[in-house]
Amino acid sequence: MKKVHITTTALALCLAATAGTADAKVRLKLANALAEDHPTSIVLQKFADEVEEKTGGEVTIRLFVNAVLGSEREVLEQVQNGAVDITRVSAANLENFNPIYSAFTLPYLFDSEAHFYKVMDGETADMVYEASKPSGFLGLTYFDSGARSFYTKSKCVETPADLEGQKIRVINSHTSIEMVKLMGGIPTPLPYAEIYTALQQGVIDGAENNPTALTLGRHGEVAKCYSLDAHQRIPDFVVIANGAVEKLTPEQMEIVKQAAVNATTAHKEIWRQAVEQAMTEIGEMGVSVVEPDLAPFREKVSPLIDEYRKTPEIASLIDAIGSVTAE
Secondary structure: OOOOOOOHHHHHHHHHHHHHHHHHOOEEEOOOOOOOOOOHHHHHHHHHHHHHHHHOOEEEEEOOEEEEOOOOHHHHHHHOOOOOOOOEHHHHHOOOOOHHHHHOOOOOOOOOOOHHHHHHHOHHHHHHHOHHHOOOEEEEEEEOOEEEEEEEEEOOOOOOHHHOOOEEEEEOEEEEEEEHHHOOOEEEEEEEEHHHHHHHHOOOOOEOOOOOOHHHOOOOHOOOOEEEEEEEEEOOEEHHHEHHHHOHHHHOOOOOOOHHHHHHHHHHHHHHHHHHHHHHHHHHOOOEEOOOOHHHHHHHHHHHHHHOOOHHHHHHHHHHOOOOOOO
């Protein structure tokens, strides 16, 4: 039998070709600060699974939950420098990286849940996704994070006057801080994880969030009044780094986009069920629920809307959202 001699150079070329084939597979990191059993984590795993299946394993996405890669702000910085490829993040944190997202944190921007969905499923949201490209990332889709309302330890918030002197925990965003000030409360930015203890110890008198905060976050054990003023509907966004987009072929990117939209569709139903269950459990926890007249609250925050309208880009977005009807 004739022996075949492989030179060192030929072997090196062969190994290089094999490595090139292996590197053709794209591996992406997806970060979510929320728990593994949270509705967004559940649908993000479905998103990752769909991308892997539809690309025949050429694109794999590994999901990291429970903020193991850092806070939302820290992860956004990693998205910008390429250390993380995709993340789910609140518009309240995105406004610190691209001002266009600040419009979504404005109080009473959306008239109802139906209005919210009509806007977020339409062309207006698509324009926002593209607008953040200079900031290092693009939007893929959104998730509903519910209507935010006030909950307090004792004094129910039925009018803005009821907020006078009350220390209310807010997200650390300019919009949320100014909103509570205008309503008469004392805004107190705190990490979400510190709310329960802060309520217990009297550091704060209340907070504001969607109903699941009282149940999953157990805040309803301490705060016994929930006022459905629904002052904000701040969406979560799923964003992808510009560098990650460049790793994908156009066909693969289309699969990623469609899988993201499918994740949003799945999330709507899961979220609806979670909110319904939370509202039932709130009653079982002995929390009183009140439905205040929204007009006085809207009037109090109108100066904040006027402030944001001074920026033409944001004013245009506010007008575009306002022009959409929920019918």
